[in-house]
Amino acid sequence: MRDQPKAAELLDWYDQHARKMPWRVGPADRKAGVAPDPYRIWMSEIMLQQTTVAAVKDFFLRFTTRWPTVQDLAAAKDEDVMGEWAGLGYYARARNLLKCARHVTDELGGVFPDTYEDLLKLPGVGPYTAGAVSAIAFDQAATVVDGNVERVMSRLYDIHTPLPAAKPELTERAAALTPSKRPGDYAQAVMDLGATICSPKNPACGICPWRSPCIARRQGTAAELPKKTPKKPKPTRVGTIYVARRVDGAFLLERRPDKGLLGGMLGWPGSEWQEAKVAEHQKPISAEWKTLPTEARHTFTHFHLKLTVKTALVPMDRTPNQGDFVAQQDFRPSDLPTVMRKAFDLAFVKAGN
């Protein structure tokens, strides 16, 4: 009978190879009795949803420097939080982050729930995040299943069922391996393993602490797992965006509605974005509009976008019918989501306006 993977083998590896991260309490400190701050663990987990560690680091440091406690965050203005989140993507996370901080502050006395069940009730906290926070912040033996764990389990047990259909089976396997000792370190260890050794491409099976019990490694199928159902091709949408500056330096911007794409974020007024050719539409303000020679290109999760960028220098006496003027000193380009910043760069940096 083949040997089974042991949590202890992975924890020994983690003790030697744990990655250092701004929000992490490493294995040595944890053994010395250092407890993680649930606020920081929660925030890191929200930021890490579908987002790489490298991308999150700077955002995490900026957020926790500006808002060191959940009460500080709860007291923040919506626009400040959305502006700090700009560029990180999936903006519903930022709206839920603030909603959750205010709930914890106002209804829970500023104390994060410490059980999976109660964490799951918080806005923006799903099965993965509830498990991760309960394990990492509170050292509870929760089963944590993210993309890394799915990949590691599919390879350990050579599971060829494509995702997402395989999710229940992979979760069952993960639960069976979760130890009652050091569950917080274990949860992070599996994810570190998946991110470094058991990687999507070219897994380093030769140095894996679980190479011996890994079935896919013996079968030679590790690199092709997990299987995934094929994705739909992305359509291309087109639109027009209006980047205007008034003669006093103010910019014509609008706050997007909370629901939908780039919800709650600052942006330039413009047309709808559609696959069909855009019908003629009203300009946001009366001015002498010029079309830039280069269009702004951007790719979202489920479509490509080509934006025609129009610019204008607007006299003082005009009133916008879409958007509001923001004084130059109140505007930071870094508050814009990336597609809007691309349009800004084309209009005001590349074109030199």
Add this chain to the structure above:
DNA sequence: CAGCCGTGGAC
């Protein structure tokens, strides 16, 4: 349950 929801780096 499948579609919606961002971004930047790797290849």
Add this chain to the structure above:
DNA sequence: TGTCCAAGGCT
């Protein structure tokens, strides 16, 4: 250039 992918959640 294009595609894949990353510590998912919500509807």
